[in-house]
Amino acid sequence: NHLFGLRQALDMIFEEGLENVFTRHKLLADAVRAAVTKWEEGQALTFNIEEPEERSDAVTTVLVKEKDQLTAFREFCNKKCGVVIGAGIGDLTGKAFRIAHMGHVNAPMILGTLGVIEVGLRALRVPHGTGGVQAAIDWLGESVCA
Numbered sequence: 001n002h003l004f005g006l007r008q009a010l011d012m013i014f015e016e017g018l019e020n021v022f023t024r025h026k027l028l029a030d031a032v033r034a035a036v037t038k039w040e041e042g043q044a045l046t047f048n049i050e051e052p053e054e055r056s057d058a059v060t061t062v063l064v065k066e067k068d069q070l071t072a073f074r075e076f077c078n079k080k081c082g083v084v085i086g087a088g089i090g091d092l093t094g095k096a097f098r099i100a101h102m103g104h105v106n107a108p109m110i111l112g113t114l115g116v117i118e119v120g121l122r123a124l125r126v127p128h129g130t131g132g133v134q135a136a137i138d139w140l141g142e143s144v145c146a
Helices: 002-016 018-042 067-081 107-123 132-143
Strands: 045-047 059-064 096-100
Touching: 002 018, 018 045, 018 059, 018 107, 018 132, 059 067, 067 096, 067 107, 096 107, 107 132
Parallel strands: none
Antiparallel strands: 045 059, 059 096
C-alpha cells in the first residue's frame, strides 16, 4: 500500500510538473502568511519564525500566547467545524498550532482552513486582527494569473 501511494503521489507530481508544485506551495504559504499577519494584530498570536525570509513553504506554525486557549481552540475547530488543526510538536507542544500548505493541497482547502481558524478565534474570543481570510483571498487574487 505504501508503494502504491508513493507511485500515485509521484504520478501527481509529474502530471503537475515539479516547478508548478513549488509555485503552488509558495502561493499557498504566502496566502497563509497574509492571514496570520492580520491575526497578529490582536497580539494573542504570532509567527513561530520571526524573520519572514526564514519561513517555510511547507507549514506555518503559529504561537498562541494564552496556552489555555489552545486546546479549546483546536477542539472547537475539530468538533464544531470538522477541521483538524495541527498541534505544535517538540518544544512547541501545547504552545502552537500548525497550518500545512504543501502536498495535495489547493487554494479552496487553504481558504476553508483559514476560515475555520478565524471562526474558532472569534467564537472563543481569542484576540486577533480581523480580515485574515480576506487578506489570503486578496493575496491569491493578485498573485495567480488569470
